[in-house]
Amino acid sequence: MxxxxxxxxxxxxxxxxxxxxxxxxxxxxxxxxxxxxxxxxxxxxxxxxxxxxxxxxxxxxxxxxxxxxxxxxxxxxxxxxxxxxxxxxLPSMGVPLGIFLAQFVLVDLLLSLSFLRWPVLSPNYFHLVHPQVYRYNWSPAAKALNTGGLVVLVAAAPSPVYPVVFALTIAAMKIVSIVVVARLPLALTVPGVRTAVS
Missing domain, CATH: 1.20.58 (Methane Monooxygenase Hydroxylase; Chain G, domain 1)
Structure with missing residues (x-):
């Protein structure tokens, strides 16, 4: 196949x-x-x-x-x-985990699938489309921080306040990234590729 x-x-x-x-x-x-x-x-x-x-x-x-x-x-x-x-x-961490879940399953899903608008293999190559969006979302450091950071905070923080702030910050960054990506032209030139994929 x-x-x-x-x-x-x-x-x-x-x-x-x-x-x-x-x-x-x-x-x-x-x-x-x-x-x-x-x-x-x-x-x-x-x-x-x-x-x-x-x-x-x-x-x-x-x-x-x-x-x-x-x-x-x-x-x-x-x-x-x-x-x-x-x-x-960790039931006391339900709020930050719920925020993360909504962000990851809904907002980040839409953002991650946006690579399909251009002829790149995956979000790992989104630096060819928009280096800043890639840096904050799919660079190795960003991927580790965006998910691992919350788990560490949830496990170590004495209260849900810091995890909530962290989860909201990540969600805001993802929303801003979606707005930026939505404004990019479909005909954007990607090095090594002649035509965009819709």
Whole structure:
């Protein structure tokens, strides 16, 4: 089977599938068993798998637009279950986690899929379209901070105040990024590519 710029059935997509199934299963077990250990395992599986599928895709030359969309959707599936488990473990952090969930599953999903407007393989190449939007959303540091930062704050902060401020700040940045991206011309020239993809 083939999709845009490559096969649909490949090693990175298999890793995405496995990490999603395992992370969701661990997350469900964490919710049913009210287990902090299983919650941590689900988060770890989600994060490690998310790093691994992208790394393998680049190393094997198996990056595809279909794979990028699949990865983005699977991230949201994992996130929904993991955040539900976290809220069960840390009910006092329900507000910041709820803000993050709405931002990640709705706002960030729209922003992440916006790469499809241009002929780039994934958000990882959005620096070819808009360097600043890429820097604040998909650079390695931004990706680590945008999700990992909240989890660390939720686990370490004595009250939900700091996590709420952090979650609202990230949400505001994502909204501003959507506005910026929406104003970019579709015919934007991307180095090495002649025509834009609608």
């Amino acid at each position: 083939t999709g845009p710029r490559g096969p649909i059935v490949n090693v990175p997509n298999l890793i995405t599938t496995v990490r999603t199934v395992v992370a969701v299963w661990l997350g469900v077990l964490a919710i049913v068993g009210d287990s902090a250990v299983l919650t941590a395992a689900a988060i770890g599986c989600y994060w490690v798998g998310d790093i691994l599928d992208g790394l393998v895709a680049r190393l094997l030359g198996q990056e595809t637009r279909v794979g990028a969309v699949y990865d983005i959707v699977c991230d949201r599936v994992c996130c929904l279950v993991v955040v539900a488990a976290l809220i069960l473990q």
